[in-house]
Amino acid sequence: xxxxFHNKEAATDVSRRGFIKGCTIAAAAMGLxxxxxxxxxxxATSPTRPPVVWLHFQECTGCTETLLRASHPDVGSLILDTxxxxxxxxxxxxxxxxxxxxxxxxxxxxxxKFLLVVEGGIPTKDGGIYCQIAGKTAMAILAEVAPxxxxxxxxxxxxTFGGIQAAQPNPTGAVGVKDLVQGTPIVNxxxxxxxxxxxxxxxxxxxxxxxxxxxxxxxRPRFAYGRKxxxxxxxxxxxxxxxxxxxxxxxxxxxxxxxxxxxxxxxxTYANCPSARFNDVGVWPVSVxxxxxxxxxxxxxxxxxxxxxxxxxxxxxxxxxxxxxxxxSAGKKILGVTxxxxxxxxxxxxxxxxxxxxxxxxxx
Amino acid sequence: MLxxxxxxxxxxxxxxxxxxxxxxxxxxxxxxxxxxxxTNTMIEGSSSFPMATMRYIHFIAxxxxxxxxxxxxxxxxxxxxxxxxxxxxxxxxxxxxxxxETLKLYSYISDxxxxxxxxxxxxxxxxxxTFLAAAAxxxxxxxxLYPESLAWQGWGLMLFGTxxxxxxxxxxxxxxxxxxxxxxxxxxxxxxxxxxxGLVSSIFNGTKYEPKKL
Ligand code: HEM
Ligand code: HEM
Ligand code: SF4
Numbered sequence: 001x002x003x004x005f006h007n008k009e010a011a012t013d014v015s016r017r018g019f020i021k022g023c024t025i026a027a028a029a030m031g032l033x034x035x036x037x038x039x040x041x042x043x044a045t046s047p048t049r050p051p052v053v054w055l056h057f058q059e060c061t062g063c064t065e066t067l068l069r070a071s072h073p074d075v076g077s078l079i080l081d082t083x084x085x086x087x088x089x090x091x092x093x094x095x096x097x098x099x100x101x102x103x104x105x106x107x108x109x110x111x112x113k114f115l116l117v118v119e120g121g122i123p124t125k126d127g128g129i130y131c132q133i134a135g136k137t138a139m140a141i142l143a144e145v146a147p148x149x150x151x152x153x154x155x156x157x158x159x160t161f162g163g164i165q166a167a168q169p170n171p172t173g174a175v176g177v178k179d180l181v182q183g184t185p186i187v188n189x190x191x192x193x194x195x196x197x198x199x200x201x202x203x204x205x206x207x208x209x210x211x212x213x214x215x216x217x218x219x220r221p222r223f224a225y226g227r228k229x230x231x232x233x234x235x236x237x238x239x240x241x242x243x244x245x246x247x248x249x250x251x252x253x254x255x256x257x258x259x260x261x262x263x264x265x266x267x268x269t270y271a272n273c274p275s276a277r278f279n280d281v282g283v284w285p286v287s288v289x290x291x292x293x294x295x296x297x298x299x300x301x302x303x304x305x306x307x308x309x310x311x312x313x314x315x316x317x318x319x320x321x322x323x324x325x326x327x328x329s330a331g332k333k334i335l336g337v338t339x340x341x342x343x344x345x346x347x348x349x350x351x352x353x354x355x356x357x358x359x360x361x362x363x364x
Numbered sequence: 365m366l367x368x369x370x371x372x373x374x375x376x377x378x379x380x381x382x383x384x385x386x387x388x389x390x391x392x393x394x395x396x397x398x399x400x401x402x403t404n405t406m407i408e409g410s411s412s413f414p415m416a417t418m419r420y421i422h423f424i425a426x427x428x429x430x431x432x433x434x435x436x437x438x439x440x441x442x443x444x445x446x447x448x449x450x451x452x453x454x455x456x457x458x459x460x461x462x463x464x465e466t467l468k469l470y471s472y473i474s475d476x477x478x479x480x481x482x483x484x485x486x487x488x489x490x491x492x493x494t495f496l497a498a499a500a501x502x503x504x505x506x507x508x509l510y511p512e513s514l515a516w517q518g519w520g521l522m523l524f525g526t527x528x529x530x531x532x533x534x535x536x537x538x539x540x541x542x543x544x545x546x547x548x549x550x551x552x553x554x555x556x557x558x559x560x561x562g563l564v565s566s567i568f569n570g571t572k573y574e575p576k577k578l
Contacts (some may be wrong), residue, residue, distance in 0.1 A: 253386045317416035324509065327423030331430075338431035342438045345376040349442070 018316070019044075026201040027053040029276050030213065043207040044083060050150060051106055052115045052203070054088035057138040057172055058131050058165045059120030063156040064090045066193040067125065067279075083203055087315040089133075100134050107148045115206065116149035116184075118177050118198075121165050122157040125173030139180065140255070146181045151212055153187045154178065155199055157295055160188035160219070167301035180221060188219040189213050193294035195276050198224040218298065229266035229292050232274040240294070242322015245289075253289060260316075264291030271296040366576040368538055370481045374414075375571040377439055381567055384432040384498075390425035394418045395538050426505050433498045443558050446481055452488025460487045470551075475560065489552070490544070497540050502533040512557050 023040040027033075032040075039354035043049065059068040068091070072203075085091070087103040094102055106114060120138075123130035128139035136144075146152060154177040157163045165174040178186050189199050202221055205213045230236065238244070238258040245262050258264070269292050273284040285292055294304035318326030368466045373381075397403075397418040419513070441445045462485040465478035470486070478484070483491065500523065507520030507530050524530035556563040564571045 007407065030560060315413075317413040318420045322417050323420035323423060327427065327509075330424050331427030334424075334427040334431045335434070338435050341376055341379060341433055345374065345438075348443065 009141075016363060017214075022200065023204065025197055026204050029195075029197045029272065030201045030205060033052060036208075040204045040208050046207070049207050050113045050115055051085070051110055052083055052085050052117060053103065053106055053145065054085060054117040054119065054151070055145065056089045056133075057118065057120030057122050057142075057159070058172070058196070059156065059158045059163070061090055061119070061142075061188060062193040063119045064088075067196045067199070074335075083207075091345070102238075103145075105235045107145055111148045113150050114316070115203065116145055116152045118152060118154050118159040118170060119156055121162045121174035121176060122180060123165070123172035123174045124180075125171070130172040135217075142180060146184050149184055151185045151187065151206060152177060152181060153189060153199065153202055154219075155189045156194055157190045157192045157300065160190040161298040163192065164301050176235070185212055186219055187215065187221060190218075190225070190296040190298075191271065192300075194296070195224070195271075195273065195278060197276050208333055220270070220296070225270040227270065227272070229269045229271055229273055229286070231267050232272075233286055234274060238322075240317055240323060242316070242318060242325025244322075248289075257291075259286060259291040261310050262291055263293075263310060264295075264306075265294035265304045266292040268304075269294040269297055370574060371444075371570055372481050372566055372572040373569050374439070374447065375570065376435060377447055378567060378570055380432045380435040380439070383428050384436070385545075387425040387428040387432065388545065390533075391429060392420060392538060392542060394422035395443065395535075398422060399535065403440055411505040423509060426509070428504065429498070430506075430568040431501065432503045433495065434496065446483070449492070452480075452485055454485055455491050455534060458562055462486070462490065464523065470554075479559075479561075481572060490548075494541075494544055497537055498546075501534060501541070502515050502539070504530040504563045508534065 002023060009274065022035050023044065024034070027037050027040055037187070054064075076211070087099065087106060089099070092102070093100060096294070119133075122128070122138045122142060128137035131138040133141060143298075154160045158165065158174075159177050161176045162170070162174045162179075165172055166176075178188065187202055189202060191198075198221065201223065202213055205211075205221075213223055216222050216224075216225055230239070233239075235258045238256075239260055243252060243255070243257040245257050245259055248262055251277065253259075253262070260267070264286065271310060274286070277284050279288070291307070293307050294300045297304065312325065317323050319330075320326070321329060391456045396514060398415070401415055401418075403414040440449045442448075449536060450456065450459075452459070454463055462478045462480065465474070465476075466484045466486040468474040469477040482488075503516075503519050504524055507524065510516045511527060520527070520530050523535050555561075560573070562571065562573045
């Protein structure tokens with residue numbers, strides 16, 4: 001925005017303190033040391049930093065919303081004000097021809113240098129007519145802008161993997177950016193919506209190191225998607241030991257037990273939600289009692305539904321019951337067998353006495 | 365030499381012995397792992413749970429151990445003559461005398477010993493101590509297994525203190541069981557060789573032999 005308006009006041013709205021705080025949050029999410037923060041700050045404010053163009057296609061604007069709705073403004077304003085956003089349909093003031101001109105100017109002037117952010121899936125059926133902006137299809141816009149970008153960040157599960165419109169039967173033939181673009185490096189920040197910290201981290205990484213962060217096989221930054229939710233979840237001990245919420249609102253749910261049986265997809269989902277958390281108040285779905293729906297994974301609308309039923313075949317230690325619960329039920333059986341053995345012993349003893357009297361069993 | 369055959373051990377005692385002995389082997393192995401997990405790995409995933417598996421085995425074996433001890437408790441009062449506590453604990457002058465006779469035998473001072481169909485009283489005293497150690501071990505164990513249970517908290521706090529203190533005692537008692545097992549094996553075999561009463565086989569078939577007094 002700043003570059004668009006040259007609005008110094010708007011730029012200083014982000015106090016230096018908040019700005020550094022935002023950079024620190026991003027550095028922490030990427031696992032960078034504190035000593036890197038000044039470098040990130042420098043890169044984010046460098047006058048030669050590349051501009052960012054943000055395209056919206058088939059989406060709900062939820063990804064942009066998460067950036068704007070951060071409860072303290074540091075992360076959001078850092079992205080919107082400090083990193084220059086030259087074209088963003090939701091937040092830019094320009095409209096119509098003016099906006100289109102701004103887009104054009106940027107991609108011509110900064111060809112091969114600007115960062116392209118794509119939010120939303122791209123419909124491909126019937127020539128891509130199901131999503132058009134300024135009379136052009138999403139496919140055409142992407143085909144025009146993408147080859148000129150230095151790198152592309154696909155934000156949200158729609159832009160990365162097609163998202164909800166790509167769910168069966170996918171009437172518009174929606175796909176993610178990576179299915180249409182070759183030749184330009186792509187980073188997938190999946191999630192519905194993704195954590196703004198992961199987006200910010202990727203951008204700052206690019207500005208600071210002039211290259212994209214290390215990616216997993218689905219093109220997602222490993223600093224954010226390198227580990228399963230389940231392997232870092234605060235309810236994990238309850239999973240291992242066999243304490244589950246059976247239905248929402250039951251005693252187990254109130255006790256904060258594992259949400260696996262009410263449908264949590266954490267065991268199959270890669271994301272840093274348990275550590276990065278959301279909305280700057282340290283929450284994420286599982287922390288507030290709702291299972292993970294697996295929103296960072298491809299096809300999650302098809303493969304993770306029904307959302308409130310457990311995944312089949314996930315290995316729970318302790319014969320599928322959890323180790324403490326499992327040992328407890330095995331223990332009941334063991335103690336039952338003990339009682340039976342003692343009972344038989346007593347019965348045989350009494351029986352023998354009745355039958356034989358108290359004869360000695362010694363033999364020579 | 366002629367021998368008299370005695371039925372010394374009931375089936376229940378033999379079952380208890382092997383449940384007890386084998387559970388202790390499992391408990392020591394898994395307990396050492398819980399204390400110092402050595403399968404460190406950088407591999408993450410939801411299908412390998414070395415610590416969970418070790419703890420699971422530990423807890424199951426803990427229940428077997430507890431069941432065995434409860435069976436033994438019953439036999440202390442309702443078992444056969446050799447299995448009741450006054451036969452092998454130093455509670456009568458005759459039994460106390462047996463402790464000294466056995467000590468003399470073990471230190472090669474005397475050759476005769478004071479033959480018993482059941483345990484000699486020196487062994488019996490140690491077994492009695494072992495039962496007490498087992499009671500402490502399982503109480504501290506269940507205190508740690510069900511940390512939220514107010515009943516176990518009551519026992520645990522009264523007997524050991526905090527969870528950490530209980531854990532420390534639990535760990536120390538493990539060494540008692542290890543030392544006991546080693547000494548026990550040595551002495552059982554020593555006795556089997558020395559006194560030829562069929563001691564080792566008695567814990568399988570319940571039968572012991574005594575030289576016939578002619
Ligand atoms: C001879 C019998 C036993 C031995 C040798 C033994 C040994 C051990 C050892 C070495 C530890 C690790 C403590 C440490 O050093 O940090 C441990 C932990 C533990 N044991 Fe035992 N144990 C025995 C019986 C039991 C029994 C009967 C129970 C009851 C079910 C039990 C339950 C536990 C529990 C709950 C823990 C803590 C595990 C954890 O916090 O993850 N143990 N045991
Ligand atoms: C291969 C291994 C073992 C053999 C051959 C064996 C053999 C025996 C024998 C022959 C007795 C009767 C001895 C007597 O009359 O004094 C006995 C008793 C006993 N053994 Fe073992 N034992 C073995 C392992 C263990 C282990 C590992 C433990 C536990 C740490 C154990 C605990 C006991 C106890 C507590 C008794 C007393 C039985 C009673 O309660 O009356 N044994 N064992
Ligand atoms: S199943 Fe869900 S709630 Fe349970 S431990 Fe795994 S991620 Fe956490």
